[in-house]
Amino acid sequence: MSLEAVNVHPLSGYSFIERESQPEEDNSVTAxxxxxxxxxxxxGIRRSVEAIMLVNVHDFPHVLVLQVANAFYKLPGGYLDPVESDSSGLITRLNEQLGVPFTPSLIHAGGDWKVGDLLGTWWRPNYDxxxxxxxxxxxxxxxxxxxxxLVELPPNKTFAVPVNMKLHAIPVYEFYDNAARYxxxxxxxxxxxxxYGIYHQLPAETEAHGGKR
Amino acid sequence: MSLEAVNVHPLSGYSFIERESQPEEDNSVTAxxxxxxxxxxxxGIRRSVEAIMLVNVHDFPHVLVLQVANAFYKLPGGYLDPVESDSSGLITRLNEQLGVPFTPSLIHAGGDWKVGDLLGTWWRPNYDxxxxxxxxxxxxxxxxxxxxxLVELPPNKTFAVPVNMKLHAIPVYEFYDNAARYxxxxxxxxxxxxxYGIYHQLPAETEAHGGKR
Structure with missing residues (x-):
């Protein structure tokens, strides 16, 4: 069985402009x-959705990560209204956070973010x-x-990043065994x-082949 | 989008007998x-396949893990001949390790192990x-x-465990943040x-619903 392909495009195909500040909704953990x-x-239960968006830098997959006020990191996304589905709600959150304001509704309806596989789930058992x-x-x-x-990106796109945040492309390997930092x-x-087959040079021999070489 | 269901059956449906010892092929790390x-x-590249098999104990998913000689843990599986496909090769390895010897070839052909989704991949870059x-x-x-x-099990099955190994059912949560031990x-x-939706009581509200409750 083959590693599933995912389209990952070079970071150089993307451009970044500013949009209005998006302060956190609450001023304290208590709030x-x-x-x-x-x-x-x-x-009832809060449903949140976050996007893992990949870009290539030096032929290595990186994840797009928001940094708020030079402090903590978060994935783009947010929580849903009870009536929103995961995928259309996630596109709405992405457009609110990183979309270019006042662009046609066709684009805002999700013409360029493509919500793919569910990769993982995190549960918050308590009010902490x-x-x-x-x-x-x-x-x-x-x-x-x-x-x-997983949210697949087109080869070219403009992201509008809130002025109180930075959007970083962080190598996948940087997160490995690095809970202390991230x-x-x-x-x-x-x-x-x-x-997924997201690495530049997948050895062909990872599949069965007809005979010994 | 809903959490994908996986059939996980109670451990009480399985029975365990002994089979012949299966010593490690090499006596040292160097070898x-x-x-x-x-x-x-x-x-060329070695292709290995391992099985994550889930059982329920006290309504909580556990993973079947082999312990060799009261020492290290490993998942059932092994490495493939170049001509073996992942899924039929994995079934062959499972029957060699945990199948009941001398049972009909129908069962050995994979009548009761069901190879499911690819969950993850590990790469060994060097000879270390x-x-x-x-x-x-x-x-x-x-x-x-x-x-x-992921290898799905039928509700009932006999495992034949090599006498030099133990087969443990270890709770999924036991592995979390526990690289130090495992x-x-x-x-x-x-x-x-x-x-996956492998937890006993998934809150129904994890999907969008028609209106506020």
Missing amino acids: RLKRLEDQYAES TFYYPYIPAHISQPKECKKLY GPQFAGIPYILSK | RLKRLEDQYAES TFYYPYIPAHISQPKECKKLY GPQFAGIPYILSK
Whole structure:
């Protein structure tokens, strides 16, 4: 069985402009957890979606990562309204965060982001800041389910990055065994991408062949 | 998009008998690396396949793991002849390791192991013991490609475990953030399984629904 191909294009095909600042919705961890709790009471588990978007730099796959205020890193995405589906909701969040404002609705409807495979899921069991890549035992009502999707990019595109953020392209290998720097969710990225044929020079011999060479 | 369902059955449906000892092929790390080198010279990159087989214990998914001589852990599987395909080769390795000897060839042909999704890939760039979940930069001829497949089990089955090994069912959460004990390949398992709906009580609200509740 062959490694599934994913189109990954050179970073040089993309351009980056600024858009308005997008401050965090809450000023403190306490406020953020309070909002999670209020939302849970109103509409149940929070559903979040995040995008893993790959670009090639020096022939090596990199992940597009937002850095907020020179501090923490996050994947593009966000949480959904209860009525939004994962894939159209994720496209809406991406356009809100990184889309060029005032472009035609055709593009905003998702003409150029392509939501692909579900790669992984993170669960938040309680009203605190911990997530796990499984539902811990004895947890019957997790408070958030965050899904990571592969989002394929076209070869050329303009990203509009909020002025309070930076958009970095970080090598996949940089996250490996590096939860200390990037946190557990980023440290998991190399594993969930490893089944794809995203590397420049896949040895042909990774498939069965007719006889000994 | 819904979490993909996987059939995971209770451990109580399985029984375990003994089969003949299966000592490691090499007595030392040096001998093992020498064989890798010889094989590379003869037939190119080594292709290995391993099985992630899930069972339920107390309603929580566990992974079947072999422990050799009360020492190291490994997933069932092994390496392939160049002419073997991943999936039929994996079934052959599983029958050699854990199949009941002298059972009808129908069963040995794969009547009860079902090779499913490719979950992840590990690359060994050099003739040493390190693997990575990506091909490191500047490596054009990795020496081994190890693929991890989800293997679905029937509800009932007899495993014949070599007398020099133990077959453990280890909870998925036990591997999380636990490379210190199990090594990086096991530590990656929770991530690559996280996209599946393998947990007892998935909250229904993880999908979009028609309106606010």
